[in-house]
Amino acid sequence: MLHLIDRIKSAFQGQPRFDESLITNEWFKAHFFYATDLIHDWMGKELDLRQSKLLNFGCGDGISDLALMLRYGAQRIHGVDIRQEFKKLPKIAREQLHLQRLPKGLSFENIQPSQSLAGKHQVDGIMSWSTFEHVQRDQVLPIARDLFQCLRPGGVFFLQIEPLYYSAWGAHLRRYIDTPWVHLLVSEEELWQRIQAYEGELDMGEVDYGFDDFGVDGYKRFVFKEYQHLNRLTADELIALMQEAGFEVVRQQKNHMQDMPPLPLLEHYPQEVLTNNEILLLLRRPGA
Template sequence: MNWTVRLRERLFGLAPWDAARISDEWFRAHFDYAADVVHQWLAGSGLDVRTARLLNFGCGDGITDLALVLRHGATAIHGVDIRREYAKLPRIAREQLGMARIPAALTFETIAPGAPLAGRHAGVDGIMSWSTFEHVQREQLLPILRDLHACLRPGGVFFLQIEPLFYSPWGSHLRRYDEVPWHHLLVPEEELWRIIEAHQGPIAADEVDFGFADFGVEGYKRFVFKEYQQLNRLTADELVELCRQAGFAVLREQRGQVDLPLPPQLLQKYPESWLRNNEIFLLLGKA
């Protein structure tokens, strides 16, 4: 029960943890990098994460949320996701940090895709979303953004990140199997699948999430390829426009670019800005 953990924490503090035990690169990338970026953008907007009520849309395994509590002093983060990867967090925290129980500051919820949240989560101070909006079905983007806008209190902020964007060199999210830049825009889908199917040997450690073990080597290939097929192919401009339509003001924006030679045939089909833009960071506000 969350209240017993809260009481125990009030009396004895958080369970001890030790970052020197971290051995998993996926864990490290979220515990350090992702959490630091989220914190920087939220705190940079003037939000005090130590007192704010936060919502993480598409929280995945919750590692970033855990780091925001442990490393940045957050005290209330509610993670929502359509999958239940966060159920692994107690085990992951035990293995990677030697932490006996996860903080009571963290709560999680499984939702149906597009299920409205504002009825139950109104008045939050800050929202974050990391590498999630490229996975949301197109027709659900605007309703979800409107709903998140309704969750936020006036003056609240929403930090949204996407990387890699679809038209960028590894926008397929398949780089762990195929290093060729823009390959997904150059060859038919069947050829991409053949490359993935034929892949042997280890994949980059920071790209192997904690779901890998559930799927096994071949199952993970099928899972990742299906994820690729379901990407919504959103561009940065489209995202910004949808956020505005949902009622958000863009308070700050940063786009990442990839500096690689472009295949000439792609330049005939797509704007160069789409092909180079691999990342977007957005800080959105509610008036």
């Protein structure tokens, strides 16, 4: 009887139980471990994530938010996104972790593309993973200013983009076209023709849970449209915009690929920009 009461208690209180040895989906695995570890490494040096109120801008399906809570003890995370992939999280987590319910402090919100969050949210930390390259260019600064207002003075914002537009895989089309810098070398029409013609397997580490909704051809259209809407920000442009919004840079890391870009591209773009595939930024709202 006591055993049964304990199980009922654990089902409704505290952190829910999970089993990470059950994970089979590559996308889930990459977010549950790799992305989450990096977010934790960068933010955890400045904030005690277990005590902090966190906001994830562009949370997608919310897998890394869930992992920050289950694996690192974060207690309060609010994810916002213009899509509603996070609605799939309870089912995904049941399948991949045998998780019976999401943690109590995890919440999600569907927002409009430039909806103001300041005033409604006041947090200690913000994270944004692979999202800012998708924000319309003229919305980047207003959104950065709004996120600045959401942070308490002294709070930090971890921002990651990979791949950056001008790098080898910056089109986000590698799952269909395995040619580096192809988007800077051929026309948009040719890119679309090559995507349409693709009949091979997809790298499951790059296939998100949206694939099930779109189907094979719908997913091609979705991925191509995402490519067309990329804002093409370079790392330096992003940093300058964040500083203009008021943030100070605590730490920055530009990762570069070793591959040599094709000569015709080097005549048009700086080598530094063509090889810089990732930017990791830790920003702070000054004033604590």
